Amino acid sequence: MGSRRPPPxxxxxxxxxxxxxxxxxxxxxxxxxxxxxxxxxxxAPAARTATLxxxxxxxxxxxxxxxxxxxxxxxxYTGENVLELHGHGGPAVLGLLLGRCxxxxxxxxxxxxxxxxxxxxxxxxxxxxxxxxxxxxxxTATAARAAARSLTGAFSQEIHAAVDGxxxxxxxxxxVLDFPEEDIExxxxxxxxxxxxDLRERVAAIIARARxxxxxxxxxxxxxxxxxxxxxxxxxNQLVGEDVAIVTPVxxxxxDAIRSRIEISGIPLHVIDTAGLRPTADAVxxxxxxxxxxxxxxADLALIITDAREPRHAGDATIIGRLPEGLPRIVVRxxxxxxxxxxxxxxxxxxxxVWLSAKTGAGLExxxxxxxxxxxxxxxxxxxxxxxxxxxxxxxxxxxxLAAADEQLAAPPPALELFAEELRAAQQALGTITGEFSxxxxxxxxxxxxxxxx
Numbered sequence: 535m536g537s538r539r540p541p542p543x544x545x546x547x548x549x550x551x552x553x554x555x556x557x558x559x560x561x562x563x564x565x566x567x568x569x570x571x572x573x574x575x576x577x578a579p580a581a582r583t584a585t586l587x588x589x590x591x592x593x594x595x596x597x598x599x600x601x602x603x604x605x606x607x608x609x610x611y612t613g614e615n616v617l618e619l620h621g622h623g624g625p626a627v628l629g630l631l632l633g634r635c636x637x638x639x640x641x642x643x644x645x646x647x648x649x650x651x652x653x654x655x656x657x658x659x660x661x662x663x664x665x666x667x668x669x670x671x672x673x674t675a676t677a678a679r680a681a682a683r684s685l686t687g688a689f690s691q692e693i694h695a696a697v698d699g700x701x702x703x704x705x706x707x708x709x710v711l712d713f714p715e716e717d718i719e720x721x722x723x724x725x726x727x728x729x730x731x732d733l734r735e736r737v738a739a740i741i742a743r744a745r746x747x748x749x750x751x752x753x754x755x756x757x758x759x760x761x762x763x764x765x766x767x768x769x770x771n772q773l774v775g776e777d778v779a780i781v782t783p784v785x786x787x788x789x790d791a792i793r794s795r796i797e798i799s800g801i802p803l804h805v806i807d808t809a810g811l812r813p814t815a816d817a818v819x820x821x822x823x824x825x826x827x828x829x830x831x832x833a834d835l836a837l838i839i840t841d842a843r844e845p846r847h848a849g850d851a852t853i854i855g856r857l858p859e860g861l862p863r864i865v866v867r868x869x870x871x872x873x874x875x876x877x878x879x880x881x882x883x884x885x886x887x888v889w890l891s892a893k894t895g896a897g898l899e900x901x902x903x904x905x906x907x908x909x910x911x912x913x914x915x916x917x918x919x920x921x922x923x924x925x926x927x928x929x930x931x932x933x934x935x936l937a938a939a940d941e942q943l944a945a946p947p948p949a950l951e952l953f954a955e956e957l958r959a960a961q962q963a964l965g966t967i968t969g970e971f972s973x974x975x976x977x978x979x980x981x982x983x984x985x986x987x988x
Contacts, residue, residue, distance in 0.1 A: 544570070545643035545651075546635040548628050549987035555623030557600075560631045561987055562617045562640055563610070563648055570638045571604070571617060574631075579604045589619055589631055597630045598622055612648055613655025646984025650977065653969060660969030660980070661690045661925070667984050668751060668920045676800025677750040680920040689919040692740050693967050696932075699733045700961045707954045727943060734936045737964075741929045744921035751920050753795075753802035754909055757829045760839035761849045765868040768892035769839060770794060770807040773901075798902050801909065806833070827856075835862045835908050837901075842867040842875075842889060862908045866901065868892050879904060928963045935960035 544564025550557065562570060571578045573592075579585035579602045587602040600621035610616040619631055636642065646667070653663045665684035672678035683689070706726060758766040774794045792807040808826035830836060836857060840850045845867055857863060867889040870877060877897025878889045888904050890897025919925075939956035942949040969977075 544640040545647055546632060546640035547643040547648075547987035548632055549618075549648075550623060550628075552625070554625065558621055558623035558628045559987075560619045560621070560628060560635065561643075561648065562619075562635055563612045563614045563643075563651060564640065565607075565614055567615045567617050570635055570640065573638055574619070574634060575602055581606050582609075589621060589634075591630070591634060592637065597634065598627045608655070611657065612651040613657045614651060643986060644982070645986050646981030646988060649984060649988055650981040653977075659687075659690050660977075661693065661967050662687060663969075664922060664980060665689070665920065666988060668922075670985065670988065672750075672920075673753070673802050674750065674797055674800045677802075677920060680747050680750050680918050684920050689744075689921070689925075690968050692736075692743075692919075693964050696733060696736050696740065697961055697964050699729065699736065700957055700964070703729045703733065704954065704957045704961070707950060707957065711950055711954065727940075730936065730940055730943065734933070734940065737929065737933050737936060740919075741926070741933060743918045744925055744929060747918035747921045748923070748926060749801050749909055750918065751922065753804055754834040754905075755804045755806065755829075755832060756835045756837060756905065757806045757808060757826075757833040758837050758839055759808055759826060759830060759853060761841075761847070761853070764839045764841050765892040766807050766839045767792075769837070769866065769868065770805060772892050772895050772898055773805055799906060801906070803905070830861070831858060833861065835864070835905065837864050837866050837905075839866045839868055839892075842870050842873055864888060864901070864904050864908055866890060870896065925967050928966050932960040932963040935963060 544562065544567065546560060546562040549559040549561040568578075574589050575587050576590070579587065581604055583603075585602045585604075587600070588596050589598045589600065589602075591597050598619075598621040600619060603618040603620065605611070605616040605618075607613060607615045621627060621631060632642075649658070649663050649666050652658045653660060658666070662685055665681050669678060669681035669685055672681050703726060706729075758770060760766055770792065773796050775796075794805050794807075796803050796805055806829050808822075808829055838850065838854060838857075840847065844850075850865075854863070854865075863886065865887045867887065869891060870889050871891040871894050875889070877891070877900055879897075879900040880887055880889075886904075886908075888897060888901045890901055921929075935956045939953050939960065942953040942956060
């Protein structure tokens, strides 16, 4: 992508987390760092070479001693001249170093400003820039690997390949529009329909991988619901691996939602244990039940816990009947230990039912598999992209425009002007992912969510 002119100011920030540590890093980026380099170090260190140096104050007094790294433009993270001072990680000494940089003309960097400059200078595209923040924020090893793939350009390469196909097809179409007397035969010879089918298939494959990757980033809200005393809290404790919920034989023990975080095959799950659903005159229990239904409305997946000894209980049917339409659900038949039967996951139930024991843990692995299936993560998560919601919206928009283009091409006779317009709109939608088409307000929203110093 083309280079864009960044803001002229020199920026500086502490690039390591707040608090005490063995090493702390102050990062400076700008068009001209000569005054800062000379005052702090005396002379510029060799490019891209770790150099032992004493960092000095206004009067020449030592502030710290550490490693200086100098990256001359354009071969740096931001595309500008970059100086990194790797010193001791105490807040006081880092404050002194940063304050000295500010005295010498730098200003405090805004959140994400280093990466924003990298994007503006063509060092990263927008999808790669977002992957920087996703890699920092990754909550699981699988998510970190997915973010690293996006950072190295795997996601962007797939988008660029689709855009290249669109450009080729648009070229054929524009040529036809220039010579309308040959339009039908020209489009047939160019195999426009075949190229469009290949593009739609490519975009659909990207969407599938991106949707799986979004699970790694956002996780799933999984709500445990059911009648009182069916074992919801016991199941939560089994899933979490510790006693986070109180378990007693008294119905209605759980009065409020209990949230816990677990991980299954790299996918973060936010599991919510809720109050048992039943008619009640207890004012406090009523509030808990209202909160249960509120949690259900926000959930991505419902685990409906039932007593295996009463698999056709009318109360369970009432709860299932009230669930939001389209909410994925798994019926969990708990307490098989009291029946003396084995855990199972009936294959004829479309992965929607699991028989287990929350007391003994039997069948827990079957439930984990069912949760992954309900989440659409049947396949391994390797190779997915850590997509954001805006990426998914852009991909869905591109797919919709390609579908509309297919309709225009198939019309008798083909509406080539409308076909060309749908192709253009699809290309623009894909371009927003990598930043080829981006508004300033979008960039502001993206980069202000970064940490300072990155």
